[in-house]
Amino acid sequence: MTKALVTGCAGFIGSHLTQRLLNDGVTVIGIDGFVDNYDVAAKLRNLAEIGSHPAFTFHSTMLQAERWKDWLDGVDVVYHLAALPGVRNSWGKAFAEYVSHNILATQLLLEACMQRPKPPVIVVSSSSSVYGTMQGTLTDESAPLRPVSPYGVTKEAMEQVCSVYVKAYGLPITMLRYFTVYGPRQRPDMAFHRFFRQMMKGDPVVVYGDGQQSRDFTYVTDAVEANILAGRHAAPGEIFNVGGNREVKLIDVLNIMGTLMNISPKISFQPGPAGDSLRTCADIRLAEQRLGYRPQVSLEEGLRRQLADMRFQPRS
Structure with missing residues (x-):
């Protein structure tokens, strides 16, 4: 790979992925529309972390602007992370925005890639939200899709759109279902960011539910590695879980955080x-076998790194 397009490059995962690609010697075209689902200043800080690298070209615009000649010329791999995230905000009138950003914008991208003389490999970011609340032991990629939020519905629909382009046109698309990504630059509306910030202020930590809900948490550099591996090794139409290989109750995460901060x-x-899954638990064996994906950062170490980063960032 010599040239990549990263959509959502100023976001949490997108900024880390962009940095990794640049460090690997890849020329990167980055697009971000600065959707105001959270403080745009945080996204600008993410861009500042990337810096003025000579191999990085940034376009501040929505995908709906359709400047495909500028964006796709010479691109080998497209990493499509641009989306409107968040379960709790996806109800009511906001659903139309989720449809626009998560489904319609993706379809525009696929159409544009299909028109290229040689379509690039396309790695699409999906979510464990497509599964809803998981049952049994580990959840593999063949599990039923039963989203419990409008956000999850849009991610499932996005996957279906991608799948029909693979079947009809052989477009080289693979999809990654992330399980609760965390780490430095995490969105301020996400739980770990909120918990650390509340502890720093000495405020009570607000937990929605009884704290017994469990998650499979993925450190951000592991999610980035999954993207790189998928761009290299995945076959058209493949879907992979991207998790941290460990299911943990939320109350236990808070205890780890308290230990790191020397507080109770x-x-x-x-x-x-409404819409929160009570349990997520990733079976990542397919990604291990097909891509060589193996999470490297433990939850304890990942939380330590996120806390260290937040202590140097403006309060949000």
């Missing part, structure tokens, strides 16, 4: 909102 967190339990 004060917890305020609030009613759980």
Whole structure:
């Protein structure tokens, strides 16, 4: 790979991926529309972390602008991370925005890639939200898709759109279902960021639900590695879980955070909102076998790194 397009390059995962590609000697075209689902200043800080690398060209615009000649010329791999994230905000009138950013914009991208003389490999970011609340032991990629939020519905629909382009046109698309990514630059609306910030201020930590809900947490550089591996090794139409290989209850995460900060967190339990999964648990064996994906950063180490980063960032 010599040239890549990263959509959503100023976001949490996108900025880390862009940095990794540049460090690997790849020329990167980055696109970000600065959707105001959270403080744009955080995204600008992410861009500042990338810096003025001579191999990086940035376009501040939405995919709907359709400047494909500028964006796709000479590109070998497209990493499509641009999306409107967040379960709790996807209800009501906001659903139309989720459809626009998560489904319609993706279809525009696929159409543009299909028109290239040689279509680039396309690695699409999906979410464990497509599964809903998981049952049994580990959840593999063949599990039923039962999203419990409008956000999850848009991610499932996006996957279906990608699948029909693979079947109809052989477009080289692979999809990655992330399981709760965390680490430095995590969005301020996400749980770990909120928990650390509340502890820093001495405020009670607000937990929605009883704290017994569990998650499979993925450190951001492991998610980035999954993208790189998928761009190199995945076959058209393949879908992979990207997890941290460990299911942990939220209350236990808070205890780890408290230990890192040398405090005993004060917890305020609030009613759980509609659309939250009670359990996620990734079976990552397919990604291990097909891509060579193996998560490298433990939850304890990842939380330590996120805390260290947040202590140097403006409060948000």
